[in-house]
Amino acid sequence: MQKVEQMTILENRLIAKDTYELKVTGALMNEMRTPGQFLHIAIGDGWEHVLRRPLSIANVDHHIVTIVYKVLGKGTAKLATKRQGDQLDVLGPRGNGFPVENIHDCNILLIGGGVGIPPLHYLGKQLLTQGNQIFSLLGFQTKEQVFYEREFGRLGEVMVTTDDGSYGKKGRVTDHVAQFKGIDLTFSCGPKPMLKAVSDLPLPGYVSLEERMGCGIGACFACVCEANDERGYVKVCADGPVFRKGEVVL
Ligand code: FES
Numbered sequence: 001m002q003k004v005e006q007m008t009i010l011e012n013r014l015i016a017k018d019t020y021e022l023k024v025t026g027a028l029m030n031e032m033r034t035p036g037q038f039l040h041i042a043i044g045d046g047w048e049h050v051l052r053r054p055l056s057i058a059n060v061d062h063h064i065v066t067i068v069y070k071v072l073g074k075g076t077a078k079l080a081t082k083r084q085g086d087q088l089d090v091l092g093p094r095g096n097g098f099p100v101e102n103i104h105d106c107n108i109l110l111i112g113g114g115v116g117i118p119p120l121h122y123l124g125k126q127l128l129t130q131g132n133q134i135f136s137l138l139g140f141q142t143k144e145q146v147f148y149e150r151e152f153g154r155l156g157e158v159m160v161t162t163d164d165g166s167y168g169k170k171g172r173v174t175d176h177v178a179q180f181k182g183i184d185l186t187f188s189c190g191p192k193p194m195l196k197a198v199s200d201l202p203l204p205g206y207v208s209l210e211e212r213m214g215c216g217i218g219a220c221f222a223c224v225c226e227a228n229d230e231r232g233y234v235k236v237c238a239d240g241p242v243f244r245k246g247e248v249v250l
Contacts, residue, residue, distance in 0.1 A: 003028060006087040010064060012080065016147040019115070020080050021058070022067045024088055029065045032057055035123035036097030036189075036208050036242045039067065040216035042089035043075045052091060053079070054213045054237070056189075058118035058148075059125070068118035068147065094216055095241050098123050098187060098206055106132045106184040109205075110152070111173050111198055113139045113190025116210055120189055121148060124155040135159075135180050139190070143167035177201060186245075196250040205245050211236040225249070 007026035015021045040052040053075050059066035071077050082088065108127050110120040117138055124134045134156035140146050143166035152158045160168030161176055169176055174197040186205030188198045195207045214222035218238030226249035227234045234240065234248060
């Protein structure tokens with residue numbers, strides 16, 4: 001059962017173009033044990049920010065929760081103005097995260113695109129402590145948008161790609177997957193075309209969907225997505241955001 005709390009902002013800083021790293025603290029962090037779940041954050045201040053924004057957890061460590069978000073509209077632009085000591089209305093954690101409990105001694109490839117990358121960091125940290133070997137393939141549009149290369153480097157080998165070739169390897173992440181040999185399992189989060197390309201790879205794994213949300217608690221149908229089984233559809237906020245590869249239509 002999710003809870004709501006006014007968490008305290010410790011830091012909110014720009015780490016790449018339009019991309020902020022937000023650190024908060026509060027009792028709610030004790031609930032945030034499953035990577036891939038999301039927090040539903042109320043920005044407040046007027047009707048235009050009335051809907052909560054789903055933001056993913058990039059790390060939980062030493063009483064600090066780290067969220068990485070991109071400024072995509074008025075709500076997240078407002079969030080970027082918040083400062084140390086401000087309170088943040090947080091509902092969560094929500095959704096079904098990555099199933100990590102029984103994964104040991106595997107070669108894991110994390111495949112992330114843009115703002116889909118942050119939850120893979122928290123996931124990679126947990127998988128590393130369970131004896132897995134971590135490889136990361138992180139895709140961005142341009143050099144100025146690159147973030148968390150060093151953080152993923154602490155988990156294992158990292159390859160960065162940019163669409164325009166301004167940093168790392170040129171092209172999409174899926175152009176470079178074949179360079180990682182002996183992979184047992186993939187975990188990916190990013191835009192749908194990327195997830196579709198990853199799902200077409202002959203490797204088992206999980207995908208985490210980024211979907212526009214309304215209520216974030218399974219009540220409004222804003223986030224429905226077609227399922228490949230008898231359910232017909234699933235709600236990303238309640239049934240996901242993490243699904244087995246092939247479970248949903250991408
Ligand atoms: Fe309302 Fe998912 S956001 S049902």
